[in-house]
Amino acid sequence: MDSLNRHEDYGQELLDETHLLADPLEQFKDWLREAEAAQIYEPNAFVLGTVDEEHRSRSRTVLLKGVDDRGFFFATNYLSRKGEAVAANPNVSAVFGWYSMYRQVLIQGVAEKVDPAESDAYFGSRPHDSQVAAWSSHQSHPIENRAALDDQFDQALAKFKGADVPRPNYWGGYRIIPTRIEFWKGRSNRMHDRIEFVRTIGGYGITSEWQIQRLQP
Template identity: 70%
Template sequence: MDSLNRHEDYGQELFDETHVLANPIEQFKVWLRDAEAAEIYEPNAFVLGAVNSEGQPTSRTVLLKGISEDGFFFATNYLSRKGSAIEAEARVSATFGWYSMFRQVLIEGRAVKVDSIESDDYFNSRPRDSQIAAWASRQSQPIASRAALEEQFAAAAAKFEGVAVTRPEFWGGYRILPTRIEFWKGRSNRMHDRIVFTRTEIAEGRFGEWSIERLQP
């Protein structure tokens, strides 16, 4: 396990207040495009943190499927472990780690369910087998065996044979409305650049202006 004893040099690529866009969501798009150009595997994958009803922080990877001026869209099963956690506590975090680029983005905010039209639109854009899988899996619930899971898939496939697969009520999108977005750029000697944007939610869904600060590494 050599990695435990390695000391990587994270380089000198410039990233500072003068190189960052004033709107962090626009800046995020720049870094996501950079990650795509660098051919990072699943550049839109992020670790979603959510606190459950017992106060236990939980995390798992999901895929970012949309970016708008309001925030970051992902889709999942609303009755899953993460769905229950978000139901109990809407405040979540999202961590994008593009390690080979010495970059990470840390997002904090509130997750809201998107409306059914947006969830339908996204569901309808998915491959048919993924749509069937949404029906076939009671995500995060125990199941006796792989065979039992395959049976559930086959049953869902049979149910929709010859017709379009509609979206299950229990499956859809969330949007993370961010109040904090940090851009972290690794630099030599652990003297990393951290540029953080924060804003407050003045009223439900209404946000103040972004302010920007540099943090010590």
């Protein structure tokens, strides 16, 4: 386990306030494009953190499926552990770790279910077998063995053979409405650059302007 004793130099490329776009969502898109160009594996994967009804934290990887000026869109099962947690507490976090670029983006915000029409549109864009899978897995619930899981899938495949697969009402999208977005750039000697955008969400979902600040590494 050599990695435990390695001290890698994270480079000289700096990040300062003048390098960043005024809109952090546009800046995020730039970094995502650069992560794609650098051929990072699954550059749109992020670690989603939730807190459940009993204040227990849990994280897992999901895929970003859309980003615009409203926020970050991903899709999942609304009855999964993450779905249950978001229903009890909409505060979530997201971590994009593009380690080979010495970059990470940290997001805090509130997750909202998207409009059913938006979930329908995204579900409709998925491959047929992925759509079937949404019907054949009660995500996060125990099952006795793999054979039973395969059986559920085969039954759903047979049911929807040659037919359009409707979106199950327990499956759909969330949008993370961000209140904090931090751009982190690794630097030499652990003196990393951290630039954070912060805003507040008031009544009726009205957001304040983004404020920008540098954080100590």
